[in-house]
Amino acid sequence: MALFNPDSKLSDIVLSDVSVITVLNRFDIFLGVGDKTVNEICREKRLDVNFLLAIINTNVSDEYFPETALKSFKASEIIEYLKKTNNYYLQFQIPNIERHFNSFINHSINDNNNLELMRNFFLEVKRQLIDRINDDNSRWFPEILRLESSLKSSKLSLNEVEISFDDDGSDSIEDKLSDLISMLVRHLSGDYDLNLCLAVIVALVNIEKDIRQNNRIRNRILKPLTNALVAVNSLK
Amino acid sequence: MNSLSVAIILRNTLDAIGLRHIFASMFSVNASLLNAIENADASNENYDLYFTDSETFVANLEFFLPRRSKIVLVTDSDLVSSFPSINIRLEESRIIDNIGSILHNFEQTVDSHNELSAREVEVLKLVATGFLNKEIADKLGISINTVLSHRKNISAKLGIRSASGLSVYAMMNGYISHI
Numbered sequence: 001m002a003l004f005n006p007d008s009k010l011s012d013i014v015l016s017d018v019s020v021i022t023v024l025n026r027f028d029i030f031l032g033v034g035d036k037t038v039n040e041i042c043r044e045k046r047l048d049v050n051f052l053l054a055i056i057n058t059n060v061s062d063e064y065f066p067e068t069a070l071k072s073f074k075a076s077e078i079i080e081y082l083k084k085t086n087n088y089y090l091q092f093q094i095p096n097i098e099r100h101f102n103s104f105i106n107h108s109i110n111d112n113n114n115l116e117l118m119r120n121f122f123l124e125v126k127r128q129l130i131d132r133i134n135d136d137n138s139r140w141f142p143e144i145l146r147l148e149s150s151l152k153s154s155k156l157s158l159n160e161v162e163i164s165f166d167d168d169g170s171d172s173i174e175d176k177l178s179d180l181i182s183m184l185v186r187h188l189s190g191d192y193d194l195n196l197c198l199a200v201i202v203a204l205v206n207i208e209k210d211i212r213q214n215n216r217i218r219n220r221i222l223k224p225l226t227n228a229l230v231a232v233n234s235l236k
Numbered sequence: 237m238n239s240l241s242v243a244i245i246l247r248n249t250l251d252a253i254g255l256r257h258i259f260a261s262m263f264s265v266n267a268s269l270l271n272a273i274e275n276a277d278a279s280n281e282n283y284d285l286y287f288t289d290s291e292t293f294v295a296n297l298e299f300f301l302p303r304r305s306k307i308v309l310v311t312d313s314d315l316v317s318s319f320p321s322i323n324i325r326l327e328e329s330r331i332i333d334n335i336g337s338i339l340h341n342f343e344q345t346v347d348s349h350n351e352l353s354a355r356e357v358e359v360l361k362l363v364a365t366g367f368l369n370k371e372i373a374d375k376l377g378i379s380i381n382t383v384l385s386h387r388k389n390i391s392a393k394l395g396i397r398s399a400s401g402l403s404v405y406a407m408m409n410g411y412i413s414h415i
Contacts, residue, residue, distance in 0.1 A: 179404075
């Protein structure tokens with residue numbers, strides 16, 4: 001997909017990939033955007049255009065990696081976004097999947113033990129995701145913010161160091177969500193309610209895509225930034 | 237996404253990007269661009285197919301000869317060779333057809349049967365019960381690389397990668413009764 005630029009209309013972006021709606025929500029941009037361009041909405045909401053575009057383009061294109069813009073982003077900006085993303089998982093996406101799973105299991109004819117096994121597997125992924133979010137909030141994010149503010153008080157800048165890029169491999173949360181989708185699509189047996197099953201699959205596909213895109217932001221933007229902050233702070 | 241793993245090692249970056257785009261858009265194959273043979277060697281990854289040009293091939297015989305059954309030459313002429321080849325000067329639709337038949341021929345030669353073999357079931361049961369690769373290798377008297385290769389095949393056949401996902405699958409299918 002072609003990348004978007006500051007003159008792209010938000011409505012075109014959303015129409016090209018509706019999953020961007022949830023990304024825009026995290027910037028307090030909601031539907032009813034009229035004909036506003038990215039530039040216009042950023043001026044109105046006092047957002048960094050390059051940052052918003054990097055996030056949007058990372059979400060719509062698997063090929064995109066904003067290497068040149070990387071050093072211009074503040075870690076605090078990225079963290080703010082990731083916190084909103086984490087909250088979105090906790091408040092909306094996870095409860096939504098659980099609701100669908102419960103209804104799927106409760107309405108499926110006979111006792112289908114396989115469904116219960118899959119729900120337990122989802123609960124395992126949920127616990128893992130919550131643990132990661134707790135670790136973000138209690139350890140990783142505060143540590144990065146501390147490094148960033150310590151850099152501000154010195155004369156050093158990130159230009160002093162090479163930023164090395166981390167491996168962009170999938171993590172186990174991504175793998176497990178994709179396994180769960182695969183189980184439902186390829187290995188489901190016994191009696192079940194097709195419509196309710198579809199609701200579970202769609203909800204899982206949505207969160208899996210969201211987490212995959214956000215892992216790219218974590219692994220390809222925030223982790224290299226963290227490494228650079230550690231490196232530049234050690235120069236003091 | 238097709239599980240076929242393809243490496244593209246070409247001197248010309250634009251050719252490589254174009255080829256990767258055709259793989260992704262026409263065949264759902266996520267091909268890796270390797271800009272140097274050292275990267276291919278160091279990554280230790282075993283790709284199913286290597287798309288390369290004759291100059292790169294000749295300059296890196298040590299790397300390519302052990303993989304000769306997996307080579308596809310990317311050329312700019314209708315050269316006659318013992319390897320399957322793609323002529324980049326052909327029109328787009330013919331290039332796509334050529335790649336399609338090369339991929340199809342390759343898939344015909346590999347075991348496309350999706351049932352797990354008896355050995356794979358043994359490995360699956362051990363993974364599902366929580367044994368580590370090294371422990372599985374010791375238990376079955378095979379090398380750790382063989383265990384990894386079995387795991388890769390199991391994951392490709394079932395579409396399940398994580399150990400806990402494999403445990404759930406094993407329970408669903410009665411291979412194990414509990415974790």
